[in-house]
Amino acid sequence: MxxxxxxxxxxxxxxxxxxxxxxxxxxxxxxxxxxxxxxxxxxxxxxxxxxxxxxxxxxxxxxxxxxxxxxxxxxxxxxxxxxxxxxxxxxxxxxxxxxxxKTKNDPIAIRLNSDETYVIGLCDQVLSLKANRQKRFDFLLGDLHKNGKKQTKLPVDAYYEELQLVVEYKEIQNFRPRANFNQEEEEENTKAISREEQRRIYDERRAKVLPENDISLVVISYSDFDYDEQNKIIRNEDSDLKIVQKALKRFC
CATH class of the missing domain: 1.10.10 (Arc Repressor Mutant, subunit A)
Structure with a gap:
């Protein structure tokens, strides 16, 4: 400036x-x-x-x-x-x-009450830092768009610059196809592969490219917590904090 x-x-x-x-x-x-x-x-x-x-x-x-x-x-x-x-x-x-x-069907409200937001909030508490959420890096790119020229920067759930750490939270939709798959990511794909496969490819790319750029990656899954029949976390902050502390113990 x-x-x-x-x-x-x-x-x-x-x-x-x-x-x-x-x-x-x-x-x-x-x-x-x-x-x-x-x-x-x-x-x-x-x-x-x-x-x-x-x-x-x-x-x-x-x-x-x-x-x-x-x-x-x-x-x-x-x-x-x-x-x-x-x-x-x-x-x-x-x-x-x-x-x-917020209303029941407000998409912003839904996201803010999501398990991802909840878990990253716990990470903030454990690390005593504020995550840069949905951070994008110049070196972490999706597949070429159909025009063969453009690549979209892939977001990460949480980035802690002070620790050079990325935390990714995996909900159930990360393990199976979902109806509202990000259209932007879908348009990047030049191959006839499933949405589930595309997500897997991008998860593997994050796991490979981030360490190559000296950034640690910690993946926390919904299955690490107690969860209900909808695969949503049954929230108990005291016990959930212990789970997150264990996942992030190298950085505390």
Whole structure:
């Protein structure tokens, strides 16, 4: 980022905001726009927080997000939801709960209540770090698209940069075909193979390519936990934490 003059002011405003709202553990960045405007950082708000989001995107692209230590980026594919959290506070497992009213059939709500989100949240607790979720690497690519030119970067469930560690959570659909297989990944495949086979290939690729780039990989499966007839984890945080601690013992 060429102009860092606003960063210190932004940090000061965020710190003061949470001092005045001690009950908050997370806030969408748009909620702080009035305070940023009052501090003279921005002249006005545009599209519910776009000015601050543009700065965060630029810092993110240049790997400088650490300049604003309050930032939490919740990544979903190619889209990022931006939040601020107080200093020295563990990010909640469900960061959207203060912003979005969720309904039973809301896909965002379903994902946030998923076993993957739950397990990665436990990993965050065990490691005392916040995962970069759905992280994509330049060296981890899917098959060539049908045009024979483009390859999509494959996401990982959780990346801990400080430990050079990736954690992948395997739900039941990782072991059998599923109806809503990612269309983008399907279009990459130039061979007439099943979706189940494509997932297996990509899992093997992650297992091979990540260590080749000095990144450790830990795979945690739904079957490591107690689970019900729908293959969903029967959640008991105390015992589940012990399972995750065992899986991550090399990194604790």
């Amino acid at each position: 060429k102009d860092l003059s606003k960063v210190e002011k932004i940090n000061n405003v965020i710190e003061e905001y949470f001092k005045g709202n001690v009950s908050l553990t997370i806030a969408p960045v748009k909620d702080l726009m009035p305070a940023f405007i009052k501090a003279g950082i921005f002249a006005k708000d545009v599209k519910k927080g776009l000015p601050i989001r543009l700065i965060l995107r630029e810092l993110d692209a240049e790997n400088q997000l650490a300049l604003i230590p309050f930032v939490y980026a919740e990544r979903h594919g190619n889209h990022t939801y931006w939040y601020f959290v107080p200093a020295n506070v563990v990010t909640p497992d469900v960061p959207y709960k203060q912003e979005i009213k």
